[in-house]
Amino acid sequence: ISAYLTFSSPIFADSKSEIAKFMSVPLTDYETLKKESKNDMKAKMELFIMEMQGEICRKLEKLDGKQNFQIDKWNRKEGGGGITCIMNGGDVFEKAGVNISVVHGDLPPAAVAQMKSRGHDLNADKSLPFFACGISSKNPHVPTIHFNYRYFEVKNEDKKIWWFGGGTDLTPYYLNEEDCKHFHKTLKAACDKHSPTYYEKFKKWCDNYFFIKHRGESRGVGGIFFDDLESPNQNEAFKFVQTCAKAILPSYVPIVEKHKSDSYTQAEREWQLLRRGRYVEFNLVYDRGTKFGLMTPGSRIESILMSLPTYAKWEYCHNPKPESNEAKILKVLKEPVDWIKQ
Amino acid sequence: ISAYLTFSSPIFADSKSEIAKFMSVPLTDYETLKKESKNDMKAKMELFIMEMQGEICRKLEKLDGKQNFQIDKWNRKEGGGGITCIMNGGDVFEKAGVNISVVHGDLPPAAVAQMKSRGHDLNADKSLPFFACGISSKNPHVPTIHFNYRYFEVKNEDKKIWWFGGGTDLTPYYLNEEDCKHFHKTLKAACDKHSPTYYEKFKKWCDNYFFIKHRGESRGVGGIFFDDLESPNQNEAFKFVQTCAKAILPSYVPIVEKHKSDSYTQAEREWQLLRRGRYVEFNLVYDRGTKFGLMTPGSRIESILMSLPTYAKWEYCHNPKPESNEAKILKVLKEPVDWIKQ
Numbered sequence: 001i002s003a004y005l006t007f008s009s010p011i012f013a014d015s016k017s018e019i020a021k022f023m024s025v026p027l028t029d030y031e032t033l034k035k036e037s038k039n040d041m042k043a044k045m046e047l048f049i050m051e052m053q054g055e056i057c058r059k060l061e062k063l064d065g066k067q068n069f070q071i072d073k074w075n076r077k078e079g080g081g082g083i084t085c086i087m088n089g090g091d092v093f094e095k096a097g098v099n100i101s102v103v104h105g106d107l108p109p110a111a112v113a114q115m116k117s118r119g120h121d122l123n124a125d126k127s128l129p130f131f132a133c134g135i136s137s138k139n140p141h142v143p144t145i146h147f148n149y150r151y152f153e154v155k156n157e158d159k160k161i162w163w164f165g166g167g168t169d170l171t172p173y174y175l176n177e178e179d180c181k182h183f184h185k186t187l188k189a190a191c192d193k194h195s196p197t198y199y200e201k202f203k204k205w206c207d208n209y210f211f212i213k214h215r216g217e218s219r220g221v222g223g224i225f226f227d228d229l230e231s232p233n234q235n236e237a238f239k240f241v242q243t244c245a246k247a248i249l250p251s252y253v254p255i256v257e258k259h260k261s262d263s264y265t266q267a268e269r270e271w272q273l274l275r276r277g278r279y280v281e282f283n284l285v286y287d288r289g290t291k292f293g294l295m296t297p298g299s300r301i302e303s304i305l306m307s308l309p310t311y312a313k314w315e316y317c318h319n320p321k322p323e324s325n326e327a328k329i330l331k332v333l334k335e336p337v338d339w340i341k342q
Numbered sequence: 343i344s345a346y347l348t349f350s351s352p353i354f355a356d357s358k359s360e361i362a363k364f365m366s367v368p369l370t371d372y373e374t375l376k377k378e379s380k381n382d383m384k385a386k387m388e389l390f391i392m393e394m395q396g397e398i399c400r401k402l403e404k405l406d407g408k409q410n411f412q413i414d415k416w417n418r419k420e421g422g423g424g425i426t427c428i429m430n431g432g433d434v435f436e437k438a439g440v441n442i443s444v445v446h447g448d449l450p451p452a453a454v455a456q457m458k459s460r461g462h463d464l465n466a467d468k469s470l471p472f473f474a475c476g477i478s479s480k481n482p483h484v485p486t487i488h489f490n491y492r493y494f495e496v497k498n499e500d501k502k503i504w505w506f507g508g509g510t511d512l513t514p515y516y517l518n519e520e521d522c523k524h525f526h527k528t529l530k531a532a533c534d535k536h537s538p539t540y541y542e543k544f545k546k547w548c549d550n551y552f553f554i555k556h557r558g559e560s561r562g563v564g565g566i567f568f569d570d571l572e573s574p575n576q577n578e579a580f581k582f583v584q585t586c587a588k589a590i591l592p593s594y595v596p597i598v599e600k601h602k603s604d605s606y607t608q609a610e611r612e613w614q615l616l617r618r619g620r621y622v623e624f625n626l627v628y629d630r631g632t633k634f635g636l637m638t639p640g641s642r643i644e645s646i647l648m649s650l651p652t653y654a655k656w657e658y659c660h661n662p663k664p665e666s667n668e669a670k671i672l673k674v675l676k677e678p679v680d681w682i683k684q
Contacts, residue, residue, distance in 0.1 A: 019636055066364075070658075072659070084658075086658050088657070088658065095658075095660070102355075116628070195637035213636075213645050214636050214646075215643065234674065273653070277654075279621060279652070280654075281647075282627060284622070284623060284627050285626050285627075285636065294555075294556045294627065299558065301556050302658055302659050305623075305656065308619070308654060308656040309656065310655060310657065311615070311654070311655050312619075312622075312653070312654050312656075313652060313653050313654075314647065314650040314651065314652060314654075315430070315652065316412075316426075316428050316430065316437075316439070316644055316648055317644050318413070
């Protein structure tokens with residue numbers, strides 16, 4: 001782990017410039033980014049994720065009303081770096097992290113393999129703008145949202161291979177069907193703008209991906225997830241990723257606003273902590289992004305494990321009472337629901 | 343996961359019999375076990391781990407003074423089963439679990455590979471008496487102990503391959519050098535009875551095994567760890583395992599008695615929870631026993647993940663103040679100490 005700098009926000013004097021919307025100066029020199037973004041997808045993606053990080057963090061700060069994000073810009077010795085924005089102990093959010101990484105240089109094949117479903121023979125230079133995030137509230141009635149969007153580019157001898165991946169998913173602790181419908185409908189509308197097949201395909205992919213095999217249950221109520229996206233062409237795939245990223249706040253903010261003042265009991269809080277234990281199990285045992293991070297030399301462990309909850313709990317053979325609110329959400333986690341048809 | 347039965351202890355009327363020392367009736371029929379234990383190591387090991395489970399659980403109940411162990415005997419559909427003894431919310435112990443499994447039948451090669459360092463071509467029938475345990479106190483001044491001892495026997499065509507493995511290690515939250523010395527000296531004395539080379543070798547193995555690579559630190563202050571033990575012969579190797587298992591209580595009980603009434607602050611408790619987060623990271627990312635369990639069809643997930651703490655915590659970029667008590671233990675976790683020479 002290389003040294004990193006800590007800024008406090010806001011850091012820009014000129015509020016009129018595009019850069020003022022960012023949470024920090026970009027990892028790549030801004031003038032270079034602007035120039036290269038005309039032709040180069042790496043630069044386009046980096047600018048876009050900087051913009052999204054700013055938009056999301058500022059909205060969450062407003063929603064929370066108390067806490068601001070702490071901003072850590074860090075460099076990776078082997079190439080690239082990241083901007084980690086984290087909020088702890090807010091009034092609404094127990095922990096919110098919005099992380100960007102732009103990783104260059106040689107990655108070990110085992111790490112690259114974690115990021116890809118297709119089988120390509122990969123080596124040589126790699127570049128990976130990566131935008132990942134997890135946000136959780138202290139109130140058990142406010143679900144946790146997680147999303148990450150990434151662009152991967154690999155030069156293999158003379159051929160450039162690239163793809164996009166990403167997804168947005170929701171982890172409620174108590175079932176509110178209206179919230180699930182709103183969340184899925186917002187993501188479906190984003191998908192439908194680009195292809196009538198995307199939502200169904202990426203919803204199913206999400207249910208399969210966030211499945212905790214050893215528990216026989218999903219981490220949450222799903223959303224969308226995709227990888228290896230290279231069609232119909234680079235610009236259209238990028239536009240799709242942009243639409244998805246722009247749908248994050250509309251899918252989530254109304255749910256937070258609806259529930260952030262809900263009252264809750266200590267027993268409900270304990271149930272939330274048990275479910276956060278499951279979240280930890282998924283992230284450490286199965287999540288490809290986490291494994292990618294743990295296998296990438298010089299990666300910044302605090303940014304990778306930012307997605308772990310502040311508190312988690314394990315209780316031997318905990319089984320909610322039949323017909324309880326806890327049993328209701330468990331049932332949905334064991335059998336994914338079609339929230340659009342519902 | 344197959345059905346399991348719950349007993350409450352004590353379950354035996356005839357307190358004079360050997361079986362009365364166990365926590366439950368054995369997995370294998372007792373008369374069969376007694377008969378086969380004359381010649382068969384699987385039966386010998388099963389009887390021994392039953393005896394140890396009884397000895398350890400009853401001592402811990404006495405130490406705690408409030409809680410008794412809950413006893414779950416469960417069967418594995420594919421062959422074998424286990425006896426899980428767990429104590430939650432005691433006066434001294436926040437969570438104590440003493441688990442036995444006796445697993446028969448075909449194991450997937452990936453699962454067997456997790457239990458073994460040597461490279462053998464393994465298939466066919468497997469049998470594995472396995473005795474695993476983790477005990478943690480709520481008081482941050484009482485360390486967590488973990489141990490597991492196992493016998494593995496594989497029939498490969500006509501050849502029987504067998505080996506022993508195991509270890510005992512300590513995870514303190516605050517450094518007490520006297521405790522570390524006592525713990526290591528007790529384990530060294532056990533090793534020295536069998537070979538002058540064992541302690542040094544198995545202490546180093548333990549330091550290497552319980553290393554959390556992505557954090558650059560050990561899970562605790564070590565102890566002993568070994569695998570693939572088949573020398574000098576089966577009976578002598580078994581005697582060594584017995585000596586090690588018999589050393590568990592003497593290595594740990596005096597430390598618990600010394601600290602169980604120590605006062606502590608909320609800040610010390612929070613530090614303990616952060617360290618328990620590291621414990622979770624080790625167990626889910628690296629521990630071969632956990633991976634073995636997660637990969638073994640029909641394994642009982644609640645018994646495998648029994649070693650996870652009741653509560654754990656993660657805090658972004660938490661760094662103890664230099665020279666603080668928290669920094670002192672971290673230093674030892676980053677550079678293993680020779681507690682015998684010390």
